[in-house]
Amino acid sequence: MAQTAEKPRSFQEIILRLQSYWAAKGCAIMQPYDMEVGAGTFHPATTLRSLGSKNWAAAYVQPSRRPTDGRYGENPNRLQHYYQYQVLIKPSPPDLQDLYLGSLEAIGIDMEMHDIRFVEDDWESPTLGAWGLGWEVWCDGMEVSQFTYFQQVGGHDCHPVSGELTYGLERLAMYVLGIDHVMDMPYNDPQAPIALKYGDVFRQTEEEYSRWNFDVAxxxxxxxxxxxxxxxxxxxxxxxxxxxxxxxxxxxxxxxxxxxxxxxxxxxxxxxxxxxxxxxxxxxxxxxxxxxxxxxxxxxxxxxxxxxxxxx
Amino acid sequence: MPDLLIELFSEEIPARMQARAAEDLKARVTDGLVEAGLTYAGAAAFHTPRRLALAVDGLLSDSPTLREERKGPRTDAPEKAIEGFLRGAGVTREDLQVRDDKKGEVYFAVIEKPGRPAADIVAEVLSSVIRNFPWPKSMRWGNSRLKWVRPLHSILCILSDESGATVVPMEVEGLSTTDTSEGHRFMAPGRFSVTNFEGYAAELKRRSVILDAQERADHIWQDATNQAFAAGLEVVEDKGLLSEVAGLVEWPVVLMGEIGADFLDLPPEVLQTSMKEHQKFFSVKNPKTGRIERFITVANRETRDDGATILAGNQKVLAARLSDAKFFWENDLRIAKAGMTAWTEQLTNVTFHNRLGSQAERIDRIAALARDLAPVMGADADLAEQAARLAKADLSSEMVYEFPELQGLMGRYYAEAAGLPDAVAAAAQDHYSPLGPTDAVPEAAVSRIVALADKIDTLTGFWAIDEKPTGSKDPFALRRAALGVIRILLDSQARLPLDQYFDLQLVRHNIKLNDDAGDTQLSALKALVDEIAEHGVFGAALRAIRDKVDGEAPLLARLETEVPDASTDLLSFFHDRLKVHLRDEGLRHDVIDACLARPGSDDIVLLVARAQALGAVLKTEDGENLVQGFKRANNILGQAEEKDGVAYEFGADPKFAEDPTETALFDALTDAKPRIDAALAAEDFATAMSAMAGLRGPIDAFFEAVQINADNDVVRRNRLNLLSTIRSTCLSVADLTRLEG
Missing domain, CATH: 1.20.58.180 (Class II aaRS and biotin synthetases; domain 2)
Incomplete structure (x- = not known):
């Protein structure tokens, strides 16, 4: 396993480290899909590419929208717009668990000090006609990722089987950075000439979309x-x-x-x-x-x- | 005699599946070995999150040689028959022996199956067990065709004896057997060689894996109780959680942490549920106050800071969870104290069932029935209605949305906080009871009323739309609901004609189901509800109300038969549930059948009293013999009535009695009849039954001495009429013809 890296200092640094890590592991680093989706799984790089016989390896950030989770930017953990980090590798490599644990080390989680657990959690998406088996991954009792072996997508049996990793970036970053309210999280480097917090970037939009989602649309x-x-x-x-x-x-x-x-x-x-x-x-x-x-x-x-x- | 060791090493197996899987591995492998002739001395299976292991001691090194002789066709049989025999026996013609038989020369095949080495058999059995393993849910991974619960990484399979260990060669989907295993994922990465079970278990322990789940559970429990005890506290026992947690770790490290002071005032059940469901924490309570003050979490590793970082992380996650719970609790309390109207209004938007309407409509019906039941059950009607209206309000609360298993209990807390009467608060919690055959029955009258009204409304609703349980399918738990009604009635000895309440609630359901039937018919149905509630009769009330409606009333005409049919069918469903319930208490189903035909079978308390009295009298010698006497009388009479084409119901006349036993029986019947009638009228079934059983002596003596079919026709008819009196007297107590044996 990789040497434990220095602690990251901002939300974006965590994203950048994940990007470099998965790039180094051979994934195509893709960009977010340019449409509104509820989760990173909806990106065609996952949904469609998990089908068929061709090999595939991709990683990307996907902005995700869940209108019912809007809280006008007031709730410490809930957002109607948030980021997921998504990795999809087909066929799932035999060392996928180790690769995943390496990514946690890359963002500054010291395996020697923390308690990482794979807890049963089967995944199903009724809207995509998809399901898989896997775990939610716990770090000291906190869910930091979803880990799924796709079995069926769009009603088709998956062969080869893809391994999918989904990180809830805000929650993971808050944990790594020791932040209690998402809006207080440093977005860029806190030492930067213009230091921005997550709230500086997203509080305004959370408010606006919460109102529109709930009452105006x-x-x-x-x-x-x-x-x-x-x-x-x-x-x-x-x-x-x-x-x-x-x-x-x-x-x-x-x-x-x-x-x-x-x-x-x-x-x-x-x-x-x-x-x-x-x-x-x-x-x-x-x-x-x-x-x-x-x-x-x-x-x-x-x-x-x-x-x-x-x-x- | 070699020992066998198998380890199937995989990614993390769900905790809830591990124990069963270990047992399945043991049963399937040992069954397969024995079937192939390999017996063994002992076997034990083990499981951790990453492995299933099986140790089999004292296995035969080879299976014994088997010899079988099979008799074939005669030597002059057609060629086809001989070929068929050769195919079936798996031998060639040279192998056949010719022997003399009674009918001539016959072929015999002597089939010798030589013994096989253990390794070959083990490989065959294990390969088949792995390919056909009964996981509740299994998956494929990568390019593999194999299915396992999660990706399978290695298969250890060795046979060992004094001279050492050998790998049993075998391959499943590209995975070859080895003699190596792996220790703890984080604390001791890397593989090691294994030569026998003792060495395997010991090396695993050195590498931070406790192989035995019971040992892990014991360790967790002991360490947890010690830490709690040292702080003057105690761990809340939870066996299910303990075995789950033991399935989540290979190297349990018990850590006790604090619950923030802000959260200590939450109801203990909320703390406990939140900690258990989300975090798999044990609750630690103060034995003096009963308050939950700390938690126990079980980590899967040791760290150089003795778990401080891990505990801090867990504490933080818990604080976030409990902030949510506290936020829900405080919001909920505000609504509760304002009278819960926000919740009850919200229930108008929540569908109970797409045909039976919203939760609010359901609550209206339950409240109306609760009012109807109140006087019979000895409670105030207004209070019963209020309790019914608020009993399900907590379904709209945020806490119950988050933790559905807290429904009812939160209702009680919120009703108490709102300053509502105790009876209302208790009903909110207790009206779901009893949930199972051994669960406690609510005790307070108002709770019982709401519980009955809720269950009867559900049952009549699904009967009204004809969605009854079939076979093993009972998605709405209707059998449980009916048993709940039966147990509440028996426990409270409440006397209700269920039929009448079924009719009433069926009509209420039909008002909803036919809300497009037009005002005239609907208001007639509403009038019908009042009429039934007041007078308790359905048929006459419906006809009377129908006559008042001008013009066509097709709905009323339809309900005239539909409601009584549904009501009767539901009652017989209750009788079936009752038989199951009483069978568990040792009462035969035919004894209940014998009582069902008597009036008042929709009164469960009366029905059970009658059945119990009959059951008791049947256990006496008199009772048992009386039934035989009754059946004899009934048979003779039945045959005579059929032959003569008359019913002998004229009453016997003592003046035609020829034999003293005849006179004695006559006197006994004359004496018993009024006593039985009086006892039945007083519902004193024990007295009625024993008066009936008292007839046994005179009846037996009569049959002994007298020929019923006498030559003198007057005497014969008189005797048949006497038998008829026996029959009618006994039948007034119970339908003894339904008794078996």
């Missing part, structure tokens, strides 16, 4: 967008695989999946507005899952998804 418009996204997703997938203009075989899994992501986020917004009843909830989740499944079906028909002309 136009539910009729959101509902209309949801139905449009659903229709567009299906329309994209109903196209012929052969592009009439270029004559090439182009299966449009990704543009369709964008619409699925949109529908999923719109559902989250509607949920935060409190206009979805308990019984309707299941129905909406089922509609998004149906889209996710169709996108997964389409992705395994692409070359990136393992399709080859010989299979045709």
């Amino acid at each position: 136009n539910t009729d418009v959101l509902l209309k967008h949801f139905e449009e996204a659903e229709a567009e997703c299906q329309a994209i997938l109903s196209q012929d695989h052969e592009d009439p203009k270029t004559g090439k075989r182009i299966v449009m899994a990704h543009p369709a999946y964008d619409q699925c992501i949109k529908a999923s986020h719109l559902f989250n917004l509607l949920d935060a507005r409190g206009v979805i009843s308990v019984t309707e909830r299941q129905a909406y989740i089922g509609r998004v899952r149906a889209l996710a499944k169709q996108c997964a079906d389409a992705f395994v028909q692409t070359e990136a998804g393992g399709w080859t002309p010989e299979l045709a």
Whole structure:
């Protein structure tokens, strides 16, 4: 295991160290997906790339939105917009647990002094039609990551199996830096000429989005967008695989999946507005899952998804 | 005789699955070995978070040679038959022997299965056990096709004797057996060689792994109680948590920490639940005050600061958790003290069941039924209604949202904080009881009323929409609810005609289920509710109210049969539950059947009193023989009535009695009848039963001396009429025809 590094001093330093660590371990360092998602898993670099037979290794930060968790920037731990760090390696390497523990050392957690535990936690995403087995990882009683071996995504059995690591960055950083309220956490170096705290960067937006999410978002418009996204997703997938203009075989899994992501986020917004009843909830989740499944079906028909002309 | 040692080393196995998995490993491997002829002296299985281990002592070094003779077809049998026999026996024609049989020459196959070395058998058995292991949930990883609970990293499999150890060669999905294992993940990384079980266990301990889960649990418990005792405190016992925690660590290190002073005033159950559910901490209480003041956490390693950093981290996580709990508690108290209206209003938006409506609608129905039940159960109707209205208010509280298992208990705390009557607070907690066959029944009258109303409302609701339990499927725990009603009624000896309350609540459900039926019919249904509540009759009340409705009333017409049907069906569901309940108390189901046909079978207390009296009298010699006498009388009479086409119910006349036993029986019946009737009227079943059993002597003597089918037809008919009196007298007590044997 790596030599214990010096303690990081800021939120961004923790992110940068994770980036260098996973880059050194051979992951493609990707950038956040440019759409609103509820978790890093929704990034096509995870959802779609965990499907099919091709090998894959990627790591990235993903801004994630959970409208119902908004607390106007007042709660020490809860945010409607936060960052996840996501690692996906397919096939999962045999030393994935050790690689993961190395990443904790890289951000300044001394294995000799702390109690790290792998506690059973099975993962399921009803909206993605996905599940896996793994653990939540505890450091001195605190959950610092989710560790999952994907078994099924979009209704497809995963083979090879991907190993997925998800770090809740704010919570992990607060722990490493010894901060009690997220808004007090140094965002950049506290010695920098213009030192910024997490609150300087995000308190304003937390307030604004909390108000919009809970009380202002136009539910009729959101509902209309949801139905449009659903229709567009299906329309994209109903196209012929052969592009009439270029004559090439182009299966449009990704543009369709964008619409699925949109529908999923719109559902989250509607949920935060409190206009979805308990019984309707299941129905909406089922509609998004149906889209996710169709996108997964389409992705395994692409070359990136393992399709080859010989299979045709 | 070699010893076998197996270790399956993997990533962390969920704590709840470990013990069962170790047992499965032992059973499947030893069964497989024995089946292949390898017997052994003893076997023991072990589990830690990262390994399952099995030690088998005194294994045979080879399986014994087996010899089997199989008789085949005659030598002149068709070729096909002989070939078939060869295939089946797995031998060639040269191996066959020809022997003389009674019918001629017959082929015999002598099949000799030579013994096999233990290693071959172990390899075969273990490979199959690994591939077919019964994990409750298993997974694949990487490119592997193998399924295991989490990725499997190594398989140790050795046979050892005085001369040393040898690896049993075997491979599963690219994973080959070895003679090495691994110690603690952090405290002693790296692999080591193993030669036998004793060395394995000892080396693991040197490498900071306690192999035996019981030893880990004992160590945790002893260290925890010692540390608590030293501080003048005691650990709250929790066996489930202890075995879970023992499954989360290989090298337990017990640490006791402080709960911040800010949190000590939270209800102890909140502290305990929060610490257990989220953090897997034990609670440590002050025996003098009963307050929970500290916690025990169990780490998986030693550190050079003796766990100070680990404890500080845990304490911080706990503080964050408890701040949430405290925040919920304080917010909740504000709403409770303001009368809980914010909560009860919120329940209008919470669906109980998509057909049976919202929680608020459900509570309205329960409150109405609680009012109806109050006078019978000896409580004030207003108080009962108030208790029912507030009993589920805590479902909207933040604390119960966070910790659903605290429902009811929080209701009690909040009702007390709001200054509500004790009876209301107690009902909030106790109305869920009894939850199981041995769980305590609520004691206070108001709690019992709310508990009954809640359960009867649930049962009638699912009967109204025809979602009854089937086979093993009972998603709404309706069997438990019915048993709860039975136990509360028996415990309180409350006398209610269940039928009437079923009807009442079924009509209330139908008002909701048919809210599109139009005002006229709905207000008629509401009037029907009042009518049933007042007079307790359904059929007549419904017809009377239907007659007052102008025009068509299809809903009322439908309910005229639907409600009584559902009510009767529900009652027979109760009778089935009652049989199960009383069977556990030693009362036969046919004894209950014999009592069901008598009036008042919807009054559980009356029904059980009758059944118990009958059960008791059947255990006496008189009672047992009386039943035989009754059955004889009943059979003779039944045959005669069928043959003659008449019912002998005219009453016998003593003047036609020819035999003294006949007169004596006549007198006995004349004497017993009024005594039985009086006792039944007074619900004194023991007296009625013993008066009935007293007829045994005269009946037996009568059958002994007298031929029923006498030549004289007058005498014969008179005797049949006498038998008929026996039958009607006994049947007035219980339907003895239903008794078995």
